[in-house]
Amino acid sequence: MVLVRTSTSATVFLVAAALVVVRGARADDQGEPVTVEVLGDRAAGRGQTGSSVAVVSRKDIQALPGGDAQTLLQVVLTQPGYTPDSFGPDGVLHIRGTEKGVLYVVDGVPIPGGLAGQFADVVPARLVQNLRLFTGGLPAEYGPNAGGVIDIATRHGTGAPEGELQMVYGTYQRVQPSAWYSQAFGKSDVFVSGTYLSTQRGLDTPAASPILHDALQSGNVFARVDTRLDDHERIEVLARYSQHDFQIPIDPTLLPMSDGPPGAMRGPDRYGNTPPPFVPYDANPTEDERDLFASVAYHHAFSGGGVLVAPYVRSSYGDLDCDPAGSLGATADLGSICSDVVRRLVHEGETATVLWTDDDVQIWKAGVVLDDAQSRVDYTQFTRADMSPVGGADPALTLGGRDDTDILSAGAFVQDELTLGRAKLFPGLRVDMQNATFQGTRQKNLFLAGPSVRLGFSYALTETISLHAFAGYLWQPPSAVDAAVAARVLVPDLAAQPVPVDVKAERNEYGEVGLAYRIPRRLAATLTAYGRISQDPLDVLTVGSTDLVEDYNYAKGRAVGSEIAFRATANRNLEGFGNGSFTIAQGQGIDSERYLFPAATVAYPGWQILDHVQKWTANVGIDLHDRSERTHLAVLFQYGSGLRTGPDNNETVPGHTTWNLTLRHRFDIPMQPEVAVDVLNALDAVYAIRIANGFVGSAYGPLRQVYARLMVPFGG
Numbered sequence: 064m065v066l067v068r069t070s071t072s073a074t075v076f077l078v079a080a081a082l083v084v085v086r087g088a089r090a091d092d093q094g095e096p097v098t099v100e101v102l103g104d105r106a107a108g109r110g111q112t113g114s115s116v117a118v119v120s121r122k123d124i125q126a127l128p129g130g131d132a133q134t135l136l137q138v139v140l141t142q143p144g145y146t147p148d149s150f151g152p153d154g155v156l157h158i159r160g161t162e163k164g165v166l167y168v169v170d171g172v173p174i175p176g177g178l179a180g181q182f183a184d185v186v187p188a189r190l191v192q193n194l195r196l197f198t199g200g201l202p203a204e205y206g207p208n209a210g211g212v213i214d215i216a217t218r219h220g221t222g223a224p225e226g227e228l229q230m231v232y233g234t235y236q237r238v239q240p241s242a243w244y245s246q247a248f249g250k251s252d253v254f255v256s257g258t259y260l261s262t263q264r265g266l267d268t269p270a271a272s273p274i275l276h277d278a279l280q281s282g283n284v285f286a287r288v289d290t291r292l293d294d295h296e297r298i299e300v301l302a303r304y305s306q307h308d309f310q311i312p313i314d315p316t317l318l319p320m321s322d323g324p325p326g327a328m329r330g331p332d333r334y335g336n337t338p339p340p341f342v343p344y345d346a347n348p349t350e351d352e353r354d355l356f357a358s359v360a361y362h363h364a365f366s367g368g369g370v371l372v373a374p375y376v377r378s379s380y381g382d383l384d385c386d387p388a389g390s391l392g393a394t395a396d397l398g399s400i401c402s403d404v405v406r407r408l409v410h411e412g413e414t415a416t417v418l419w420t421d422d423d424v425q426i427w428k429a430g431v432v433l434d435d436a437q438s439r440v441d442y443t444q445f446t447r448a449d450m451s452p453v454g455g456a457d458p459a460l461t462l463g464g465r466d467d468t469d470i471l472s473a474g475a476f477v478q479d480e481l482t483l484g485r486a487k488l489f490p491g492l493r494v495d496m497q498n499a500t501f502q503g504t505r506q507k508n509l510f511l512a513g514p515s516v517r518l519g520f521s522y523a524l525t526e527t528i529s530l531h532a533f534a535g536y537l538w539q540p541p542s543a544v545d546a547a548v549a550a551r552v553l554v555p556d557l558a559a560q561p562v563p564v565d566v567k568a569e570r571n572e573y574g575e576v577g578l579a580y581r582i583p584r585r586l587a588a589t590l591t592a593y594g595r596i597s598q599d600p601l602d603v604l605t606v607g608s609t610d611l612v613e614d615y616n617y618a619k620g621r622a623v624g625s626e627i628a629f630r631a632t633a634n635r636n637l638e639g640f641g642n643g644s645f646t647i648a649q650g651q652g653i654d655s656e657r658y659l660f661p662a663a664t665v666a667y668p669g670w671q672i673l674d675h676v677q678k679w680t681a682n683v684g685i686d687l688h689d690r691s692e693r694t695h696l697a698v699l700f701q702y703g704s705g706l707r708t709g710p711d712n713n714e715t716v717p718g719h720t721t722w723n724l725t726l727r728h729r730f731d732i733p734m735q736p737e738v739a740v741d742v743l744n745a746l747d748a749v750y751a752i753r754i755a756n757g758f759v760g761s762a763y764g765p766l767r768q769v770y771a772r773l774m775v776p777f778g779g
Contacts, residue, residue, distance in 0.1 A: 112202045118193060118195055124188055132741075148675060149266075150267065150762075170216060177408065203476040203478040209597075224246040237262040258282060262279050266279070267762035270315055279308065286301070300359050309351070314760060334710075335714075343389060377409070385445070400446050411434070427477070429477040439467050440467075442463060472495070477492055491515075537570070538571075539601065541616075576591070585632055628641070637687050640683070643680065651670045652667075652668065699724075720750075721746070737774040
């Protein structure tokens with residue numbers, strides 16, 4: 064069904080790729096026995112959780128166009144069920160039609176959420192050893208999430224000293240040097256890495272071309288130390304720091320009202336959306352972000368099991384400066400506003416997990432997590448001084464405030480893996496609570512608690528075909544961090560009042576069923592269908608061109624979808640993968656934070672498609688290489704049918720098709736350097752990710768980009 068929606072050339076390519084890999088799968092050596100086993104880095108082993116699981120290895124990342132110089136988000140978006148949103152290559156994603164519920168886990172430690180809307184990636188792709196992507200039906204250990212889990216195993220230190228230097232240069236004046244180094248010191252293995260990035264296109268722009276005021280400078284450092292105390296004990300220290308300095312892009316297609324005739328007005332676009340405000344071309348709105356994460360994990364192994372205890376801290380800082388003097392200057396529209404937002408968020412927590420087995424028939428796991436998050440938001444809203452010939456902010460109309468919120472979260476779970484011949488059961492039970500305290504206001508605490516019940520199932524029908532199924536009741540709390548200040552901004556009449564926070568936890572009845580066909584080292588194919596019925600599903604409302612969001616609930620929600628995927632090795636020279644997904648997700652009736660919406664919106668009784676849902680996606684990738692794997696040609700095709708737009712989400716952004724290519728070669732000379740040329744969006748397609756409801760109005764994907772990469776390994 065996905066193929067019908069693509070262009071003719073794309074359809075031919077998809078069909079041809081499928082024929083090649085199927086033919087290659089049949090071309091196995093005569094007489095070679097067929098056995099069922101875990102497919103190493105290529106796919107998840109049968110019966111891991113009873114849910115949808117995909118595994119992406121470091122080799123798979125390197126085989127994609129862009130290699131490990133791309134972001135983790137770009138890697139994840141090659142999988143079925145994952146939909147991109149705006150905020151650039153490090154931006155937001157949605158899984159199977161959910162607004163929230165994406166959990167990142169790094170080396171077994173769940174990463175608490177940073178500032179909602181922050182643009183920075185969690186872990187650079189080049190630090191990833193492998194990814195496990197859990198979609199939809201999640202084991203109980205992965206917290207109160209309804210979307211999915213991105214489980215990251217980072218690269219470890221090695222015995223012999225080794226490392227690599229890499230330089231990327233190309234379109235939009237992108238300069239990106241990076242390096243990593245690894246060495247063992249006695250019982251400790253050390254891995255360190257650093258990256259610097261400078262580019263003229265940091266965020267998704269409100270117009271495809273030209274680019275106006277969108278520069279980015281960023282850097283990050285990463286360190287990991289593994290120390291073996293003895294045969295049973297190990298301590299792992301992990302730390303990451305990143306800093307990003309963004310220019311907020313300005314729409315170069317808008318003209319100032321002062322250039323128009325008297326009484327001129329901006330009209331709605333062809334979808335009925337309200338026109339975006341004009342920002343003078345010489346304005347300098349910026350966003351500066353800093354993020355630090357550190358954890359110390361203690362591992363203890365005992366006969367038949369083990370224990371993991373990991374305290375952690377994450378500190379995030381964001382400073383949005385709207386430049387009121389420039390943004391509200393002489394050419395700005397009458398009545399224009401802009402906002403400064405300074406946000407600080409500190410998470411301190413601990414996770415503890417214990418695993419034990421019973422003669423390999425049962426594998427039990429239990430654990431607890433405790434997290435305390437302190438948030439401080441300072442907000443100032445400026446209104447243009449319309450009576451002044453030079454504009455600027457009117458001090459008499461300037462509003463400001465501060466909100467301090469403390470969110471205490473706790474959860475406990477127990478789960479089992481029970482083997483009964485060819486069948487496996489994965490029951491799990493989880494209980495979570497969240498208590499939000501709003502300091503300095505007269506708001507009541509927001510206390511929420513609820514259970515999650517989960518049951519996975521897998522069955523080996525034959526040596527090559529397996530069935531999996533999952534059913535569960537999933538509870539998910541809101542983020543609630545920005546609720547008070549965001550509400551005051553969206554509704555100015557509430558600026559000096561305590562804001563009632565009545566947002567609720569989301570509850571989902573979820574189920575999926577799927578078939579998997581696997582021939583080891585040759586072919587892995589899956590077909591999955593799923594459905595979800597929700598009570599109080601969560602969505603968010605964004606405060607203009609800021610990174611503040613306000614959670615709210617629909618009364619009811621529903622979703623249904625299907626996915627098909629394959630990964631295959633045709634022969635020693637050709638490997639490939641492909642997938643397609645179909646999703647419909649809808650909400651009905653606003654039942655919390657209703658003061659944020661017009662009366663007609665609150666009163667509307669019907670169902671509406673959610674604005675973060677993309678109905679169709681497709682991805683196909685191939686890696687053609689010589690037998691020595693020194694020379695590679697990688698091709699990636701991606702299709703998306705578009706997110707929603709229009710005042711009632713009743714329209715769809717035009718679909719988009721992109722082709723990405725990479726040619727790379729490793730030279731057989733001293734140090735064996737590798738050179739790659741990446742061509743992203745090779746056909747120079749113009750496509751919108753958002754129209755009129757993005758971070759700065761609309762958000763367009765990048766046009767054609769060409770990069771050269773030089774990689775020089777050393778040591779080892």
